[in-house]
Amino acid sequence: MADITSNFLGIKSPNPYWLASAPPTDKKYNVLRAFEAGWGGVVWKTLGSQVKNVSSRYSAVDFNGGRVMGLNNIELISDRPLDINLKEIAECIKLFPDRAMVVSLMADNDRKSWHELIKKVEDTGAHGLELNFGCPHGMTERGMGAAVGQDPEIACMVVEWVMEAATIPVITKLTPNVHSVVPTGRSVVKAGSNGLSLINTIQSVTGIDLDTLVPNPYVAGKSVFGGYCGPAVKPIALKMLTTIAQDDLTRTVPISGIGGISTWKDAVEFMLLGASNVQVCTAAMKHGFRIIEDLCEGLNNWMDEKGYATLNDFIGKSVNTITHWEDLDINYHHVAKINQDKCIHCGLCYIACEDTSHQSIHLEYGKPYNTYTIKEEECVGCNLCKLVCPVDNCITMEEHRVSSEYVNWIEWQKRGLPLNDH
Amino acid sequence: MAISNHKLPPEQYDINFADIHPPYESKTAAQVDANHCLFCYDAPCTKSCPTHIDVPKFIKQIATDNIKGSAHTIFSSNIMGAGCSKVCPVEKLCEGACVYNLLDEPPIPIARLQRFATEKAMEQKWPLFTRKPSTGKKVAIVGAGPAGLSCAHILAREGVEVNIFEKEGKGGGLMTYGIAAYKVTPAFCQEEVDYILSIGGITIQYNRELGKDITVSELQTQYDAVYLAMGVGVARQLDIPGEELEGVEDAIRFIYDIRTKGYPAVPVGDKVTVIGMGMTAIDAATQARRLGAKEVTLVYRRTEAEKPCTDVELNIAKLDGCEIIWLAAPKEVIGENGKVTALRCSKMKLGEPDASGRRSPVDTGETFVLETDMVIKAAGQVPFESLIAAEKLANQKGRITTDEHGATNITGVFAGGDAVNGGKEVVDAVQAGKMGAQAILRFLRH
Numbered sequence: 001m002a003d004i005t006s007n008f009l010g011i012k013s014p015n016p017y018w019l020a021s022a023p024p025t026d027k028k029y030n031v032l033r034a035f036e037a038g039w040g041g042v043v044w045k046t047l048g049s050q051v052k053n054v055s056s057r058y059s060a061v062d063f064n065g066g067r068v069m070g071l072n073n074i075e076l077i078s079d080r081p082l083d084i085n086l087k088e089i090a091e092c093i094k095l096f097p098d099r100a101m102v103v104s105l106m107a108d109n110d111r112k113s114w115h116e117l118i119k120k121v122e123d124t125g126a127h128g129l130e131l132n133f134g135c136p137h138g139m140t141e142r143g144m145g146a147a148v149g150q151d152p153e154i155a156c157m158v159v160e161w162v163m164e165a166a167t168i169p170v171i172t173k174l175t176p177n178v179h180s181v182v183p184t185g186r187s188v189v190k191a192g193s194n195g196l197s198l199i200n201t202i203q204s205v206t207g208i209d210l211d212t213l214v215p216n217p218y219v220a221g222k223s224v225f226g227g228y229c230g231p232a233v234k235p236i237a238l239k240m241l242t243t244i245a246q247d248d249l250t251r252t253v254p255i256s257g258i259g260g261i262s263t264w265k266d267a268v269e270f271m272l273l274g275a276s277n278v279q280v281c282t283a284a285m286k287h288g289f290r291i292i293e294d295l296c297e298g299l300n301n302w303m304d305e306k307g308y309a310t311l312n313d314f315i316g317k318s319v320n321t322i323t324h325w326e327d328l329d330i331n332y333h334h335v336a337k338i339n340q341d342k343c344i345h346c347g348l349c350y351i352a353c354e355d356t357s358h359q360s361i362h363l364e365y366g367k368p369y370n371t372y373t374i375k376e377e378e379c380v381g382c383n384l385c386k387l388v389c390p391v392d393n394c395i396t397m398e399e400h401r402v403s404s405e406y407v408n409w410i411e412w413q414k415r416g417l418p419l420n421d422h
Numbered sequence: 423m424a425i426s427n428h429k430l431p432p433e434q435y436d437i438n439f440a441d442i443h444p445p446y447e448s449k450t451a452a453q454v455d456a457n458h459c460l461f462c463y464d465a466p467c468t469k470s471c472p473t474h475i476d477v478p479k480f481i482k483q484i485a486t487d488n489i490k491g492s493a494h495t496i497f498s499s500n501i502m503g504a505g506c507s508k509v510c511p512v513e514k515l516c517e518g519a520c521v522y523n524l525l526d527e528p529p530i531p532i533a534r535l536q537r538f539a540t541e542k543a544m545e546q547k548w549p550l551f552t553r554k555p556s557t558g559k560k561v562a563i564v565g566a567g568p569a570g571l572s573c574a575h576i577l578a579r580e581g582v583e584v585n586i587f588e589k590e591g592k593g594g595g596l597m598t599y600g601i602a603a604y605k606v607t608p609a610f611c612q613e614e615v616d617y618i619l620s621i622g623g624i625t626i627q628y629n630r631e632l633g634k635d636i637t638v639s640e641l642q643t644q645y646d647a648v649y650l651a652m653g654v655g656v657a658r659q660l661d662i663p664g665e666e667l668e669g670v671e672d673a674i675r676f677i678y679d680i681r682t683k684g685y686p687a688v689p690v691g692d693k694v695t696v697i698g699m700g701m702t703a704i705d706a707a708t709q710a711r712r713l714g715a716k717e718v719t720l721v722y723r724r725t726e727a728e729k730p731c732t733d734v735e736l737n738i739a740k741l742d743g744c745e746i747i748w749l750a751a752p753k754e755v756i757g758e759n760g761k762v763t764a765l766r767c768s769k770m771k772l773g774e775p776d777a778s779g780r781r782s783p784v785d786t787g788e789t790f791v792l793e794t795d796m797v798i799k800a801a802g803q804v805p806f807e808s809l810i811a812a813e814k815l816a817n818q819k820g821r822i823t824t825d826e827h828g829a830t831n832i833t834g835v836f837a838g839g840d841a842v843n844g845g846k847e848v849v850d851a852v853q854a855g856k857m858g859a860q861a862i863l864r865f866l867r868h
Binding site: 065066193338344345346347348351363367368369370390391 | 453454456458460461462463464465466467469470485520521522524525744
C-alpha cells in the first residue's frame with residue numbers, strides 16, 4: 001500500500017484531500033461528518049465581514065442527461081456569527097486532531113481588521129490560513145474577494161498585512177477571473193505568502209429559464225453572475241495551475257489544486273501538474289462526503305500500480321511536458337486506425353471527419369452496418385475520430401513519423417521547409 | 423372440459439390484458455434512455471425500419487426536450503408510428519440492429535421512446551401536418567387499415583380529397599381487429615385513427631365492402647384514382663377431417679371477437695390447441711390463456727429454428743404457460759356429438775429446404791393424439807382470391823400483382839399492403855401506403 005499522507009507547509013493530513021472553503025465546510029456538523037467519512041482536512045468557509053445571503057443560491061449546467069457538469073453559486077462568505085464559527089473550529093480540531101484545519105479569511109480592507117481576525121482564528125488552534133482573494137460575487141462590490149485578487153498591488157498589500165500578524169502558514173487563493181493568474185501569484189509570493197491555492201470560481205451565467213426568460217439562479221425575477229465550478233472548469237484550472245507551477249517564482253511555494261476535482265484521476269492530474277494536494281467541493285455537494293473512499297482507494301491503487309511510494313514521488317512530474325507550441329516536433333505524425341473487430345458501425349467517426357475534419361474515413365455501404373476504414377494518406381492525425389468513438393481502444397493513433405529527426409517550428413522556418421502543404 | 427365465457431372473475435380480465443410494454447412514467451425516464459442513444463450516422467436502426475424513421479433524430483429530439491419535433495420526425499415517415507411502437511417486432515427491426523447489440527449491451531428501447539413521443543402528440547392533439555391547397559383531385563381507397571390510412575394521409579397532405587371504403591365499423595384494419603389486446607387496446611386504435619384523420623380531407627365510409635357495396639369499376643368512374651388496401655382475410659383451411667366440428671375456430675375470428683365483444687364475453691376452451699407459430703398464433707394462444715383456458719398448446723410442424731414468430735413473442739407464450747409441440751402437423755380433428763375432443767397430429771421430421779429456404783417438414787408416419795376442446799387455426803391467412811379475380815385484377819393466388827410503384831394492371835388503380843404482399847407487419851403496410859400515395863400523386867400530375 002502506498003503512503004498517501006500529505007504534508008502541506010507542515011500541515012499534515014492522512015490523505016491529500018481537503019474540502020475547499022465552501023458551504024460544506026461552514027459549520028461543525030458538516031465538518032465532523034466529513035472527518036468521519038475520512039476527509040484529510042477542510043478549509044473552513046470564509047470568515048470576515050458581516051453579510052446577508054439571498055435565496056436561491058445555486059444553478060447548474062447539465063450535459064446529455066448528466067446533472068451538474070458545472071455548478072455556479074451566488075452565496076457569500078459565512079453568514080454565521082464569527083464567535084460560533086471560531087468555537088466550532090476549535091471543537092472540530094479537538095475531536096479530529098489528525099486532520100488539517102485551515103481557515104479561509106476575507107477581512108475588511110484595512111490592516112487592523114485583518115490583524116484582529118487572524119489573532120482570533122489562530123486562537124482556535126487552526127493549522128493554517130487561506131486568504132480568499134477570489135470570490136467573484138457580492139464581496140467584490142465591497143472591494144474584497146476577487147477585487148483584491150485581480151489587482152496584484154492590492155493583493156500584495158493585504159498579504160503584507162497578513163504576514164505581519166500570522167504565525168501559522170498562509171495560503172493565498174487565486175481568482176481565475178483575470179487574463180493570467182501569474183501576476184497576482186508572483187505578487188503575493190513576493191509579499192510572503194507561504195503557499196498558493198487555485199482556482200476560485202469563474203464568473204458565469206449557467207443558463208436561462210425559457211419560460212420566465214430570467215437567467216439562473218433566480219432571485220425575485222433577477223439573477224447575477226455566479227461563480228462557476230465543477231467538472232466543467234477542470235481543464236481551465238489545470239491550465240492555470242500549470243502556469244503557476246512553471247513560473248520561476250510561484251513554483252517555489254506549495255500549491256493546493258482546486259477546480260472540478262471529482263475523481264482520484266482528476267486529483268492525480270492536478271498533482272502531476274504541480275499541486276501538492278487538492279481541494280474538492282462540487283463533487284461532495286453532488287454526492288456527499290462518501291466519495292472520499294474512492295478518492296483514496298483509487299489514488300492508492302494507481303500509486304501501487306505505478307510504483308510510487310509517496311505523493312512526492314509523482315507531484316509535478318508532468319509540469320515540464322507542457323511546452324511552447326514552437327517547441328513541438330513537426331516531424332511527429334500519427335494516423336488513426338480502426339479496429340474492425342471492435343467497431344460497432346455507429347458512423348460517428350465518419351461523420352465527424354467527413355463534415356468537420358479531413359475527409360479521411362472511407363464508408364463502404366452495408367445493410368444495416370457500414371464498414372469504415374481510414375484513408376491513411378489523408379489523415380492528419382487530429383484525434384477527432386478517436387475522441388468521438390464510443391468504444392474504448394477501437395480507434396487508436398498509430399505513429400508514422402515523417403522522419404526520425406526532431407524539427408521544431410523555429411528550425412523548420414530556418415531551413416525554409418514547405419508550409420501550407422496539406 | 424368445455425368451451426365457455428366468463429371463466430374468470432371480472433377484475434382479472436383487466437389485469438390479464440394490461441399493457442405488456444408499459445410506457446415511461448415521466449419525461450425524465452424517457453430522457454435517461456434517450457441520452458444513452460449514440461446518435462449513429464446512417465443509423466442501422468433507421469435502415470432496418472421498413473418506413474425509414476430517422477430514429478437517432480427523433481431520440482435526440484426527446485433528449486433536447488423537443489417532443490413535438492420528435493413526434494413530427496416519426497409521423498413524417500410513419501403516420502402509424504404510435505401503433506407501430508406497440509406492435510412492431512422491433513427485436514428483428516430497429517432494436518435488433520441497434521449498435522449496442524454489438525457490444526452485447528441491451529439496445530436502446532427505441533419502441534418505448536417512439537411511444538413516448540407519439541402518445542404525447544396524440545394526447546395533446548398536436549396538429550403536426552397541414553394540407554396543401556386543394557388540387558381538385560379525388561382518390562378512393564378500399565380499406566382503412568395501415569396501408570389505406572398511410573396512403574390517405576399523404577394524399578390529404580398534398581391537397582387530394584380522399585374517400586375510404588371500409589367493410590368494418592371501425593378504421594385501423596388489423597391494428598384494430600387482429601392484434602393481441604395487451605399490445606394495443608381497441609380504444610387506442612380508435613384514437614390513432616382519429617388522430618390520423620384530424621388532418622382533414624379524408625372521409626371514411628364504414629360498413630362498405632368491396633364486391634358487395636362497391637366495385638372497382640364504379641370507383642374508377644367516380645374518382646381520379648383508386649388504391650386497394652383491403653388486406654387479406656380468410657384463415658387458411660387445414661383441409662383435414664373434422665375441421666367442421668364445433669370448437670374449431672379461426673384465430674383471426676377469435677382475436678376479432680376479443681377486440682370487439684369485450685374479454686369476458688368471448689368463449690374459450692379449457693384445453694386449447696393453437697395450430698401455427700406466427701405472430702397471430704402467439705396472439706391467439708396467449709389470449710386464450712388470459713381468457714382463462716387452463717392449458718394451451720401450440721402445435722407447429724417445423725422446429726424452433728424455422729419459426730416465423732420472434733423469440734420475444736415465443737417467450738411471451740412460454741411465460742403465459744403455453745406448451746409447445748414442435749414437429750407436429752394436424753392430421754385429424756376428433757369429436758364426439760359434433761364437438762371437438764381431440765386432435766390427431768403427425769410426427770414430423772425436417773427434410774430438404776423448401777422455397778422459403780427453411781427445411782421442410784416431412785411426415786414420419788407416426789401420429790399422436792392430443793386431448794383438446796378447442797382448436798384455433800392460425801396457419802396463415804389467404805387473400806380474397808375470388809374477389810380479386812372478379813374485379814379482373816392481375817394476381818398470384820389472390821395476391822394482387824403490381825409494379826414496383828404499386829400500379830395494378832388496371833390504369834389508375836393501385837394496390838398495397840397485405841393484399842399485395844400476402845400478409846406482413848403493420849409497418850410494411852404503412853410503407854406500402856406511402857409508396858402507393860407517391861405513385862398516385864405522380865399519376866394524378868400526368
